[in-house]
Amino acid sequence: xxxxxxxxxxxxxxxxxxxxxxxxxxxxxxxxxxxxxxxxxxxxxxxxxxxxxxxxxxxxxxxxxxxxxxxxxxxxxxxxxxxxxxxxxxxxxxxxxxxxxxxxxxxxxxxxxxxxxxxxxxxxxxxxxxxxxxxxxxxxxxxxxxxxxxxxxxxxxxxxxxxxxxxxxxxxxxxxxxxxxxxxxxxx
Amino acid sequence: xxxxxxxxxxxxxxxxxxxxxxxxxxxxxxxxxxxxxxxxxxxxxxxxxxxxxxxxxxxxxxxxxxxxxxxxxxxxxxxxxxxxxxxxxxxxxxxxxxxxxxxxxxxxxxxxxxxxxxxxxxxxxxxxxxxxxxxxxxxxxxxxxxxxxxxxxxxxxxxxxxxxxxxxxxxxxxxxxxxxxxxxxxxxxxxxxxxxxxxxxxxxxxxxxxxxxxxxxxxxxxxxxxxxxxxxxxxxxxxxxxxxxxxxxxxxxxxxxxxxxxxxxxxxxxxxxxxx
Ligand SMILES: [Fe+2]
Ligand SMILES: [Fe+2]
Numbered sequence: 009x010x011x012x013x014x015x016x017x018x019x020x021x022x023x024x025x026x027x028x029x030x031x032x033x034x035x036x037x038x039x040x041x042x043x044x045x046x047x048x049x050x051x052x053x054x055x056x057x058x059x060x061x062x063x064x065x066x067x068x069x070x071x072x073x074x075x076x077x078x079x080x081x082x083x084x085x086x087x088x089x090x091x092x093x094x095x096x097x098x099x100x101x102x103x104x105x106x107x108x109x110x111x112x113x114x115x116x117x118x119x120x121x122x123x124x125x126x127x128x129x130x131x132x133x134x135x136x137x138x139x140x141x142x143x144x145x146x147x148x149x150x151x152x153x154x155x156x157x158x159x160x161x162x163x164x165x166x167x168x169x170x171x172x173x174x175x176x177x178x179x180x181x182x183x184x185x186x187x188x189x190x191x192x193x194x195x196x
Numbered sequence: 197x198x199x200x201x202x203x204x205x206x207x208x209x210x211x212x213x214x215x216x217x218x219x220x221x222x223x224x225x226x227x228x229x230x231x232x233x234x235x236x237x238x239x240x241x242x243x244x245x246x247x248x249x250x251x252x253x254x255x256x257x258x259x260x261x262x263x264x265x266x267x268x269x270x271x272x273x274x275x276x277x278x279x280x281x282x283x284x285x286x287x288x289x290x291x292x293x294x295x296x297x298x299x300x301x302x303x304x305x306x307x308x309x310x311x312x313x314x315x316x317x318x319x320x321x322x323x324x325x326x327x328x329x330x331x332x333x334x335x336x337x338x339x340x341x342x343x344x345x346x347x348x349x350x351x352x353x354x355x356x357x358x359x360x361x362x363x364x365x366x367x368x369x370x371x372x373x374x375x376x377x378x379x380x381x382x383x384x385x386x387x388x389x390x391x392x393x394x395x396x397x398x399x400x401x402x403x404x405x406x407x408x409x410x411x412x413x414x415x416x417x418x419x420x421x422x423x424x425x426x427x428x429x430x431x432x433x434x435x436x437x438x439x440x441x442x443x444x445x446x447x448x449x450x451x452x453x454x455x456x457x458x459x460x461x462x463x464x465x466x467x468x469x470x471x472x
Pocket of ligand 2: 258289337369370373
């Protein structure tokens, strides 16, 4: 059962049924860690054009996305199938990670540093790409560099995070920390 | 060759998707967050990338606008030196296009990833060349001075020398473009006080449109910070910069209620969300 809130949109030309069907496709793509009769609630904030996403609850799954996360930037305010699939797949992969005890995820309400949050994102989006969805890797490399330095070490760390599907949270956090330690910046 | 072409006839390949200013302004979402390149924001890289794409299409239109202004008017309408300045500007803007393409790629962007808003070229379509100089060279390239200064700082803060240097080079050119606007506005209207007044009123309209709902200001945390020193170098008087700050302040108080709701929302996201 997938519920989209709100059910109709005023500021964007989104259709709740289509969003639900993209979420369902993403659930099938991610597969592991999610069940067929999963109860999923998706809150879409149509008042903001930015594209942040977050998980509010794991059992049952409750996620929140800003309208930009589902939007086709080429045609502002319209729904993008690919971007919706990418956003939901990334969120469901995180849900699956959090449900695995051997992944050892931080608590849902833990305040993660921007850099380690970014490191986990890189790993998630790399895996989204391997599900067969188009993700533009240079975009994530730039995002990662902004939180880990524009350096060879940061790039090598990115490559590991992007390509290794088997990393656990302690390993991701450690990779992030070592890259951060090599540059002395306070904005990470 | 046809003179005074409309924005709809700008030549673009299939990667580009054009939107006019009216369509841009009809977005009733809060779009000012996406324009705030705040190093503290978890999605700042995405915001910077989006802004870079906006700069890139702005550079193309600045090239097209300056080229048109050099071509659309004869020497009976504008001084020959003004046409030469516009030609010189084309050379700069062509270079900025190339720099911006490379920067957009450096920032992980793709050409045409975002819609192209044609606002700059629209301002370059005015039938009076003096209005074009006021609306494009003074208002919009004045805005470019503010934005480039801030992007340069962002590059410095994030330890990204490529962004910082490129913005610095482009900023130096933009100061000269605004200067050209200031110079020719003054010289061409020296015997026509009313025309100057009307052109400056047009400049205020364009400035008002791009105060980004009051985001421009001089405080350290202003989403778009007025680069007073560079504007002074470009021929702006202190009174003119004060006026932009005042207009922005007025539209800021009109949107402050909504912004406090936004800040509360942002705070609730800290450390938990990521950019999709
Ligand atoms: Fe330029
Ligand atoms: Fe310029």
